[in-house]
Every structure is written in C-alpha cells, then in structure tokens.
Amino acid sequence: xxxxxxxxxxxxxxxxxxxxxxxxxxxxxxxxxxxxxxxxxxxxxxxxxxxxxxxxxxxxxxxxxxxxxxxxxxxxxxxxxxxxxxxxxxxxxxxxxxxxxxxxxxxxxxxxxxxxxxxxxxxxxxxxxxxxxxxxxxxxxxxxxxxxxxxxxxxxxxxxxxxxxxxxxxxxxxxxxxxxxxxxxxxxxxxxxxxxxxxxxxxxxxxxxxxxxxxxxxxxxxxxxxxxxxxxxxxxxxxxxxxxxxxxxxxxxxxxxxxxxxxxxxxxxxxxxxxxxxxxxxxxxxxxxxxxxxxxxxxxxxxxxxxxxxxxxxxxxxxxxxxxxxxxxxxxxxxxxxx
Numbered sequence: 001x002x003x004x005x006x007x008x009x010x011x012x013x014x015x016x017x018x019x020x021x022x023x024x025x026x027x028x029x030x031x032x033x034x035x036x037x038x039x040x041x042x043x044x045x046x047x048x049x050x051x052x053x054x055x056x057x058x059x060x061x062x063x064x065x066x067x068x069x070x071x072x073x074x075x076x077x078x079x080x081x082x083x084x085x086x087x088x089x090x091x092x093x094x095x096x097x098x099x100x101x102x103x104x105x106x107x108x109x110x111x112x113x114x115x116x117x118x119x120x121x122x123x124x125x126x127x128x129x130x131x132x133x134x135x136x137x138x139x140x141x142x143x144x145x146x147x148x149x150x151x152x153x154x155x156x157x158x159x160x161x162x163x164x165x166x167x168x169x170x171x172x173x174x175x176x177x178x179x180x181x182x183x184x185x186x187x188x189x190x191x192x193x194x195x196x197x198x199x200x201x202x203x204x205x206x207x208x209x210x211x212x213x214x215x216x217x218x219x220x221x222x223x224x225x226x227x228x229x230x231x232x233x234x235x236x237x238x239x240x241x242x243x244x245x246x247x248x249x250x251x252x253x254x255x256x257x258x259x260x261x262x263x264x265x266x267x268x269x270x271x272x273x274x275x276x277x278x279x280x281x282x283x284x285x286x287x288x289x290x291x292x293x294x295x296x297x298x299x300x301x302x303x304x305x306x307x308x309x310x311x312x313x314x315x316x317x318x319x320x321x322x323x324x325x326x327x328x329x330x331x332x333x334x335x336x337x338x339x
Contacts, residue, residue: 007046014042058217059117066113073112074105141166141211141238142259145229146176148243149202150195153261158208167202168238171214172228174199230254266324269298272331276319278302279339282310292335306335314339 017038078101085097142165148154149169157163177199181192203210217235220228226247233240239257242248251258272278280294280302292307292315304317317333324330 007049011042011046014038062116063113066116067109069112070105070109073108074101077104077108140257141168141236142241143168143170143229143233143236143238144173145240145242145244145247146173146180146195146225147247148241148261149173149177149198150180150191151243151261152194152198153243153265154241155198155201155205157261157264158202158205161207163208166209166211167241168211168213168232168236169199169202170228170232171212172216172225174212176225226250230256233257265298266329269300269329272319272322274319274321277336278317278319278331278333279314280304280317280333281314282307282312284311296331301330303330303332304335305333310335310338 078097081100082097085100142163144154144167154163158167177192177195179192180188181196183189183192202208213232213236216228217231220231223231226244227250229240229242229247230251232238233251233256234254239259240247240251241259241261242251243261245262248258248260280296282292282294282304284293285291285308286293286303288303288305288308290306290308292304292310294302294304294307294315296302302317304315305320307315307317316336316339318336319331319333321332322329323332
C-alpha cells in the first residue's frame with residue numbers, strides 16, 4: 001500500500017509539473033513538449049518499476065557505485081588533461097573538452113559497473129541506504145529444512161530453550177511444504193499439513209525469533225532445495241538444522257555447519273554398560289533362534305537372547321554389548337528371568 005501511495009504521489013507531482021509548464025507560457029520554451037515528456041517519462045518509470053518486481057539490492061548498489069566511481073575518475077582525468085587542452089593549438093577547445101568528458105564518463109561508468117557486477121559476491125555493497133542488522137539472541141541464525149519441520153521435534157526442542165538463536169524458514173521450504181500438503185497421496189498430505197502446523201506453532205512461540213526468508217540470490221534460482229539451503233546458510237553465515245542424511249553430507253562438503261536432530265537424539269539416549277540390568281517387554285521374535293525383541297521408550301532396539309518364547313511378557317535381562325549403527329543404537333542382552 002505504501003509503495004502504491006509513493007507511485008501515485010510521484011505521478012501527481014510529475015503531472016502537476018507538466019501542467020505548470022503549460023499554464024505559465026513564456027517562462028519555458030516548448031512548454032508543451034516538456035510537459036508531455038515529463039508526464040510520459042514519469043508514467044514510463046512507474047510502469048518499469050511495476051514490471052520489474054524482483055529487484056536485487058546487490059545489482060542496484062553496483063550500479064550506484066559504478067556511476068559514482070566513473071564520475072570521480074572522469075573528473076580526475078579531466079583535471080589532468082585540461083592543462084594540455086588549454087595550452088594546445090586545438091580549435092574549439094570547449095567542444096573537445098565536452099566530448100572528451102562525455103566519452104570518459106560513459107566508458108568509465110561501463111567499466112566500473114561491469115567490474116562490480118562480476119565481483120559483487122566477493123564483497124557486499126549496501127547503497128543507497130545502510131541496513132542495520134537486528135540483534136540476534138544467538139551467534140548464528142539456524143536455517144530449517146523441510147524434513148526437520150515435518151519431523152516436529154524442533155518445536156519440542158525450542159520449547160526447552162535449547163535453541164536461542166534466530167530460526168530462518170526459507171520461502172522455498174514453505175512452498176515445498178504446501179506442495180506436499182496438496183499431494184494426492186494421503187500419507188504425504190498428512191505429513192505436509194503436520195509441517196505447516198509445526199511452523200505455525202513455532203511462529204506462536206514467543207521464546208524464539210522465527211523469520212520467513214523470501215529473497216533468493218541468482219545462484220539459488222536453478223538449484224535443488226538442498227543446495228538452496230546450503231547457499232542460504234552460507235549467505236547468512238548460519239547453520240543448517242536438518243534430519244536428512246543426504247543434506248547433512250552436502251552441507252559438510254560445502255563447509256556449512258549442520259545441526260542434525262537425529263545425531264542429537266542419539267547423543268541424548270542413555271548409555272548402558274555391559275552387566276547392567278533391564279526390564280523389557282518382548283514384542284516379537286528376533287532373527288536368531290532364541291532371540292526376542294523389545295524396545296525402550298526412546299525407540300532403542302533391545303535384542304534378548306533366550307527370550308523368544310516370552311512374547312508379550314516382561315523379562316529381566318542383562319546387557320552384554322551395545323552396537324551403534326547409522327540407523328540407531330542396538331543393545332544385546334541375555335535373558336535372566338520373567339518379571
């Protein structure tokens with residue numbers, strides 16, 4: 001609304017300037033021509049502004065800097081060349097001076113703008129204004145991926161005040177959630193809606209700062225979602241929060257820090273040493289002839305040797321060994337007695 005008010009005000013001022021030229025004859029020569037040019041130019045600028053919806057502050061800043069540097073170099077070279085023209089025998093010195101300044105200005109501005117556009121990712125311009133960064137609670141912002149939002153554990157972890165940094169949710173992640181929520185597959189649709197509910201829950205939590213990041217750089221345009229997340233984390237100097245094994249590897253290869261919720265969950269699981277006693281309900285038979293399978297509350301699989309005949313019963317067992325795999329932790333025990 002504010003942008004359209006600004007455009008309307010600009011057009012009104014341009015129209016008023018054109019009318020004033022026509023209503024005050026004698027003060028401006030060819031007043032009708034200038035009035036038409038003024039109004040037409042203003043309408044053209046507003047139309048161009050409306051048509052070009054996605055504007056990059058980096059490109060605009062490079063153009064501003066390029067013009068400023070080109071003007072400065074034109075002035076410096078003009079001052080250096082001026083004595084040569086002054087004491088030379090060239091006729092129409094003012095005409096040559098004007099042509100030289102124009103050629104220098106166009107050439108130097110082009111060279112400077114071209115150079116800055118090609119190297120804009122090596123350093124950052126913020127022109128014509130200075131954007132003061134918001135004070136964050138943590139050191140680095142945390143970029144959430146689709147899987148970690150659908151998973152739901154991130155909301156529970158935030159409620160424990162474990163994450164006190166800013167949570168960044170990219171717009172392309174929200175688009176992917178919406179696409180999953182609109183899927184024809186019932187399971188995918190349920191997962192997508194769950195992800196959107198978790199996102200609303202995070203936004204309602206006053207203890208954490210959740211920001212929807214909508215801007216995409218040119219590098220992100222044709223990249224898959226995982227690579228977009230990595231590039232965004234690099235741009236924001238943040239960390240990727242995920243439960244996706246493949247995204248974890250991609251981020252590691254690109255030098256982006258990763259917080260993997262699965263690794264956190266495995267780390268927080270209780271440690272059992274050989275000789276410790278457990279009471280486990282046997283759920284099913286194991287792969288071995290006499291093995292029974294049970295689970296702890298956190299989902300850890302317990303393999304009980306000699307408990308195959310005690311399905312749906314609670315047995316007492318003793319830990320013999322612990323095996324850590326990529327899928328999780330397995331604890332091997334020996335049967336002692338029925339509880």
